[in-house]
Amino acid sequence: MAEQFQEPVVEQIYTLNLGPQHPSTHGVLRVLLDLDGEFIIKADPVIGYGHRGHEKMAENRTYKQFMPNSSRMDYLSGLLYNHGFVLAVERFAGVEVPERAKYIRVICAELNRISSHLLWFGTYIMDLGGFTPFLYCFDDRENILDILDRVTGSRLTYSYCRFGGVNRDLDGEFISMTRAFIERLRSRWTDYHNLVTKNVIFIHRTRDVGVITPELARQYGVVGPNLRACGIPFDVRKSEPYEVYDRFDFVIPTGTKGDALDRYNVRLEEMEQSCRIIEQALDQLPEGPHINEVAPFKVKPPRGEIYFAFESARGLTAYYLVSDGSPYPYRCHIRVPSFGNLQVLTEVFRGTLVADAISILGSIDVVIPEIDR
């Protein structure tokens, strides 16, 4: 029916204000929808409700002081952002990092990626009206939070990485907990596939819904799983390997059509690949210090700039830092993946039903505070 959408002949357009308080806008997103019946003629996302001015804050803080801010942009994959910021400053200022710390960071970052994808999985099915998988996912995610809580001391907005290493070392308990968790997660796939992936209602709600073609993705700068779902195997962990990602054997899952079902499958497969990375990292975990004790107390990068890209749970994220040689960044710009991912919706929403719009919005996996910064 969505394919039969035609330009409305009547001039009476029903404007629906979806959000900012709405059960499925995931944060404070407001979308002005012009409707013809239940077909969307035009969608105009309104953002900025969660703008906190992180970029201005960065200019008034030292690099170390800004570190806690970094995990508060995308609160679902805070550790990844934290990791990315630390990596950017380390490369900029030339701080050495011990081998063990690199592995620890990768393990924690990938755990965080799984937790972010698990939360997406649950909330996406909830957007489609299925409540139960949501709680199953939260049950699994709770495990990750416990594991990360053990070593980082926090459950959501981690500030675990330090310039030159990590805050606390891993212990044997952490390693056995992580291995047990991976075992458990793998046994859960069957449940998830039986409950959701093979469900005929779910397939009908997602197949051919919200198709993003490779060209559309390029025009709007769509990145991450959404881009990979349309068949382009682009992942910063492979194309510009940072940290120790080039030492692990993992594949980039891709889709073919770029519809919501592909995005779903890509994310599910990504969790499995993250499990593989964690396992390999745990196997290769070297002995040694977890932090570079001789790292400078006050980081002062040289004059110039750096653009550091990394793969967060939602795609290519980048810190653009300009330094004047002082301990304060002259400018700190954060390129967030959800920015392009959300903007493409203005195009994708056209001609879909309201119910599909919710499905598409969920499948894109945007985190609004990340866009608002």
Next chain:
Amino acid sequence: MGSEMASDWIRIIVGLIIVLAFSQLNALFLVWLERKVAGHIQLRYGPMEVGPHGILQTIADGIKLVGKELITPLSADWKLFVIAPVLVFMPVLVAFLVLPFDENLVIRDMNLGVLLIFAFSTLSVLAILAGGWAANNKYALLGAIRSVAQNVAYEIPLLLAVLSVALMTQSLRFSEIVAAQCRVWFIFLQPVAGLIFLICATAETNRAPFDIPEAESELIAGFHTEYSGMRFGLFFLAEYTNMFIVSAVATALFFGGWHGPFGFSFGLPGIVWFLLKVYILLFVIMWVRWTFPRVRFDQLMNFSWKVMLPLSLLNLIVTAAVLKFI
């Protein structure tokens, strides 16, 4: 003659009081049951605090709802807005008049009982439309529109499924239909009609996976978005009472009513069998809700007009042919 009239009236008044009490208590119980079922399906306990295993939770919720302010939006059509929750509950009560709980436990055994139930249950659509329209809220209006389209679409296959049962028994009287199933339940003779009935009944009561009129991830709360306090409570109670009624009708039409399986009653009275089957069906409806995602609106309509309607028509024709030639 006069005393007969009087006894008839007393029967109806007593019946109504019992029905009111039963339907309210039953709805409270069902809300609790739903939360318990949902909880256990979702790896949690559900309500546990108020009373043993949270059995009094819904009563506490009810008291809270009664104590809440009844808000009428300024731009609402207040007459319709106020009357809609009452309208939605009335047809639900009428349906109890003809439900055959046991061989002799019927308030009024009419010869058009089946027809009466469906005639009145259709009225609740009007109440939903009134409520959604009067609230002057865009989500409510969308929900009401969806609700009407859905109810009209699913009523037809539903009635056709019931018709094939009526053809077999040559009656629209519940007691006769149930009596005809004392050996074999109609679900075994009319499996297609039974399945169609169950699916359509789920859609008629706006239950997941067909709960699109109140799809909270799309339309906040659908037609009752603007309702608060006990007005919302009435919509809520009506939904659960409706669930009970469709399950009871399904039990009477397809699952042998007060009869035990294959004529064996195992010494249990009819009402126990009847309620047992009703609650098993209710459990299945809840189970479905907490398992499946929601279908999309156009898929729902397509499913009704393109699958359910032809199938139920075919079933009716086959039934008629078989009855004619055998």
Next chain:
Amino acid sequence: MSNRETITQKLQAMLPADDVCRDESCQAGVLFSAQVPLAKLRDAMKECDTAGYYLESITALDFEDTFELVYHLNCYEPRARVAVRVLCGHDQSPATVSDIFPSALWQEREVHDFFGIEFVGSPDMRPLLMPEDADCYPLRKTFGKVYAYHKRDEIYG
């Protein structure tokens, strides 16, 4: 020929040798950096578009003497990021590129929010992240507490 080579050659042909800089190691995250005059911005972006690049980010830097707009573009190849840098005086207005890259629309709105730079020809310059009634440009160095306000040469000279 890969996209990154195409665009490098195109931009090199377009600009004087002093204004382009190629860093194979990508130490600063950028393979190729091009200092483009304001008038040639749209031409450079069109070349990037035809070469199969996507627009990753638009941002501005506020210096005492000038604004600098930095466009980061990337394609789906390893280490291929291109930075197009445009100097834009405090009273100048760059042309929009939102018709070349639709994703530029929001990013230009964001730059407008934070720096007050008007993009000529943009179909939509409403505030994006800032409130509708905001009367300040927070990322300008003249706003609020700042530690440093440099001339461009003090950082890049």
